Amino acid sequence: MKERQFMFATIALILGGMLAIQFETTNNPVVRDTRDLWELRADLEKEKQRQQELNEEFERYSELLNQYKGNGKDEKIQAMEKALGDLKKQAGLTTISGQGIVITIEPFNEELIGVGQPVPKIDPDMLRRLVNELNRYDAKEISIDGQRIVSKTPIREVNGNIYINNEPVSSFPIEIRVLAKDNEKLHQKIIASPAVEEFIRENFLVESKQTAKVILPAFDKDMKVKFMKPAKEET
Amino acid sequence: MWLPVLGLLLGLLLGFMSDIRVPPEYANYLSIAVLAALDTLFGGIRAHLQGSFEDKVFITGFFFNILLAAGLAYLGVHLGIDLYLAAIFAFGVRLFNNIAVIRRLIISKWSDSRKKA
Numbered sequence: 001m002k003e004r005q006f007m008f009a010t011i012a013l014i015l016g017g018m019l020a021i022q023f024e025t026t027n028n029p030v031v032r033d034t035r036d037l038w039e040l041r042a043d044l045e046k047e048k049q050r051q052q053e054l055n056e057e058f059e060r061y062s063e064l065l066n067q068y069k070g071n072g073k074d075e076k077i078q079a080m081e082k083a084l085g086d087l088k089k090q091a092g093l094t095t096i097s098g099q100g101i102v103i104t105i106e107p108f109n110e111e112l113i114g115v116g117q118p119v120p121k122i123d124p125d126m127l128r129r130l131v132n133e134l135n136r137y138d139a140k141e142i143s144i145d146g147q148r149i150v151s152k153t154p155i156r157e158v159n160g161n162i163y164i165n166n167e168p169v170s171s172f173p174i175e176i177r178v179l180a181k182d183n184e185k186l187h188q189k190i191i192a193s194p195a196v197e198e199f200i201r202e203n204f205l206v207e208s209k210q211t212a213k214v215i216l217p218a219f220d221k222d223m224k225v226k227f228m229k230p231a232k233e234e235t
Numbered sequence: 236m237w238l239p240v241l242g243l244l245l246g247l248l249l250g251f252m253s254d255i256r257v258p259p260e261y262a263n264y265l266s267i268a269v270l271a272a273l274d275t276l277f278g279g280i281r282a283h284l285q286g287s288f289e290d291k292v293f294i295t296g297f298f299f300n301i302l303l304a305a306g307l308a309y310l311g312v313h314l315g316i317d318l319y320l321a322a323i324f325a326f327g328v329r330l331f332n333n334i335a336v337i338r339r340l341i342i343s344k345w346s347d348s349r350k351k352a
Contacts, residue, residue, distance in 0.1 A: 003290075004283070004288065004290070005236075005238045005239065006238065007290060007293065007294065008238065008239035008242070008276075008279065008280075008283075009238040009239045009241065009242030010242065011239075011242075011272070011275070011276055011279070011293075011294075011297055012239040012240070012242035012243040012246060012276065013242040013243065013245055013246035013249075014246060014272065014297075015243065015246060015269070015272045015273065015276055016242065016243040016244065016245065016246020016247040016248075016249070016250060017246040017247070017249050017250040017253075018246075018250070018265065018268060018269045018272060019246070019247060019250065019269055020246065020247045020248075020249070020250020020251045021250045021253075021255050021256065021257060021265065022257075022262070022265050022266055022269050023250075023251075024250070024251065024254070024255070024256050025256050025257045025259070025262045025265065026262065026266075028256075029256070029259050029262070030256050030258060030259065
């Protein structure tokens with residue numbers, strides 16, 4: 001009898017092991033790493049860059065922390081004001097100027113389109129795509145036709161007009177001002193970008209030129225914050 | 236009674252701890268093998284309750300069924316027929332039968348012991 005129990009136990013043990021292995025296999029299967037040398041290098045580079053960014057961020061915050069911790073009320077207030085100013089600048093609530101590029105969009109002249117053809121229309125998707133591409137080429141600040149592009153800026157079409165920040169875009173040419181990390185590079189890239197090609201396909205002439213000083217207006221609407229709440233301080 | 240349960244738990248624990256994983260191509264075979272093993276185990280329990288248990292039949296049945304099921308699945312893959320379905324069907328039906336018989340045996344035992352009391 002005892003022997004039989006052991007036999008059952010052994011079989012149950014094997015079955016349990018098999019079940020567990022099968023469970024593991026189906027729930028998190030082995031994923032093979034199929035990246036080749038170049039992909040690995042690119043990934044490594046990416047991670048290194050990320051590490052650097054994180055380090056920089058860490059340094060910045062530890063500096064800020066030191067300032068907060070610093071003696072005297074004034075210094076604390078100063079540090080807070082500086083932080084607030086930085087955040088406002090980041091959010092696009094301040095007017096900003098500097099070396100940048102100006103991109104103008106206007107319809108081709110009549111000879112190119114053909115006489116009697118309707119004036120081409122801009123689709124908001126095209127503008128959105130252009131903004132995305134500008135951001136991809138490291139644009140820091142963007143304004144379209146005097147409207148600052150911030151994280152919440154809507155670009156949409158209402159009754160055939162383009163509205164940016166709920167303000168209608170005035171007539172052509174539309175002027176896009178951009179401040180970038182590397183203006184030269186952005187200038188080169190945007191001229192050959194798919195978004196600009198899309199504009200040309202729709203009969204628009206897109207020109208980009210570098211300018212010594214461009215001024216970008218501040219975002220002047222209310223920033224409605226719907227889903228954020230002040231965090232409780234943890235002590 | 237508790238020894239087999241303990242064995243099962245120990246097996247599960249070992250399996251989860253060991254972090255062994257089967258390559259996805261072979262996961263099918265393992266699932267069939269698990270089904271075969273389950274079937275044999277329940278068959279063994281039924282035989283034990285009915286008093287017709289035989290060690291050799293049980294042990295050979297366990298390994299042979301596993302190999303047969305996996306082999307059938309393998310053959311199916313190479314012939315382009317889903318032969319593993321046959322194994323699933325056979326084992327599934329038998330599993331239900333066995334469990335039903337076990338349930339009936341346990342119920343009749345239980346009512347017998349209540350009548351005696």
